Amino acid sequence: xxxxxxxxxxxxxxxxxxxxxxxxxxxxxxxxxxxxxxxxxxxxxxxxxxxxxxxxxxxxxxxxxxxxxxxxxxxxxxxxxxxxxxxxxxxxxxxxxxxxxxxxxxxxxxxxxxxxxxxxxxxxxxxxxxxxxxxxxxxxxxxxxxxxxxxxxxxxxxxxxxxxxxxxxxxxxxxxxxxxxxxxxxxxxxxxxxxxxxxxxxxxxxxxxxxxxxxx
Amino acid sequence: xxxxxxxxxxxxxxxxxxxxxxxxxxxxxxxxxxxxxxxxxxxxxxxxxxxxxxxxxxxxxxxxxxxxxxxxxxxxxxxxxxxxxxxxxxxxxxxxxxxxxxxxxxx
Numbered sequence: 001x002x003x004x005x006x007x008x009x010x011x012x013x014x015x016x017x018x019x020x021x022x023x024x025x026x027x028x029x030x031x032x033x034x035x036x037x038x039x040x041x042x043x044x045x046x047x048x049x050x051x052x053x054x055x056x057x058x059x060x061x062x063x064x065x066x067x068x069x070x071x072x073x074x075x076x077x078x079x080x081x082x083x084x085x086x087x088x089x090x091x092x093x094x095x096x097x098x099x100x101x102x103x104x105x106x107x108x109x110x111x112x113x114x115x116x117x118x119x120x121x122x123x124x125x126x127x128x129x130x131x132x133x134x135x136x137x138x139x140x141x142x143x144x145x146x147x148x149x150x151x152x153x154x155x156x157x158x159x160x161x162x163x164x165x166x167x168x169x170x171x172x173x174x175x176x177x178x179x180x181x182x183x184x185x186x187x188x189x190x191x192x193x194x195x196x197x198x199x200x201x202x203x204x205x206x207x208x209x210x211x212x213x214x215x216x
Numbered sequence: 217x218x219x220x221x222x223x224x225x226x227x228x229x230x231x232x233x234x235x236x237x238x239x240x241x242x243x244x245x246x247x248x249x250x251x252x253x254x255x256x257x258x259x260x261x262x263x264x265x266x267x268x269x270x271x272x273x274x275x276x277x278x279x280x281x282x283x284x285x286x287x288x289x290x291x292x293x294x295x296x297x298x299x300x301x302x303x304x305x306x307x308x309x310x311x312x313x314x315x316x317x318x319x320x321x322x323x
Contacts, residue, residue: 174282
């Protein structure tokens with residue numbers, strides 16, 4: 001008989017089980033770290049309600065546990081498989097937990113990034129191969145705005161780790177910063193003092209963007 | 217048995233406060249990068265303080281979607297190789313990962 005669980009997050013330690021909006025959260029001891037799970041056989045349907053509930057649960061975990069790695073939505077998995085996967089990736093998980101311990105994620109979006117992108121395809125120079133043209137086009141499209149460098153420099157002394165997502169034709173560029181919990185107010189002050197309408201900062205969040213890639 | 221504090225000490229009982237600039241200048245473009253600054257003494261923050269740092273009520277739907285659907289560790293990745301809308305091969309990556317871990321020699 002298989003037992004499936006829905007994984008909310010991997011955590012450095014366990015806290016007493018709790019329930020939030022009829023979702024019960026228990027902890028599996030995985031030897032050195034834990035998984036915050038709900039015993040259920042199917043993933044909840046993707047809806048605003050289920051997304052918000054899971055986000056609230058992960059936030060509650062992050063408020064009570066100083067090192068957590070949130071799981072992506074829909075992580076229903078056989079308990080035995082979960083143990084095998086995490087055992088195989090134990091060093092990666094432990095390194096990630098050490099990185100996020102006592103830290104939170106701040107998210108910076110660059111609102112007008114897409115407006116500065118080239119709308120029309122550039123003319124093709126004579127003699128240029130198709131591959132070269134596509135690579136040039138891709139590098140022109142997927143880039144970080146100059147303002148991202150200004151923000152990154154301004155908060156450099158508060159930043160533990162940084163992830164970035166270049167702008168695309170549909171989405172603006174995003175910077176994710178991992179900072180110490182006690183530096184949230186300073187971080188917001190620094191970013192807001194840049195006084196740019198193109199920059200919006202949100203957080204603190206659980207460190208969603210600093211989850212490790214555990215697949216080969 | 218109680219310990220007594222030494223009566224004479226060269227260390228003042230209370231250190232005078234260090235003078236700090238009233239307004240902290242913006243770090244970054246004009247200043248050289250400084251090492252990370254710890255504003256509070258080391259050690260885990262009290263639970264109550266942690267609880268107030270991330271209020272869930274302020275979360276916008278856009279943030280929720282970005283966090284939960286684009287980020288976070290992927291634990292149950294499955295892969296379906298399809299051609300012309302016909303699923304040909306289903307690969308359960310969890311099984312693949314576990315099998316590879318058992319087959320490969322451990323260091």
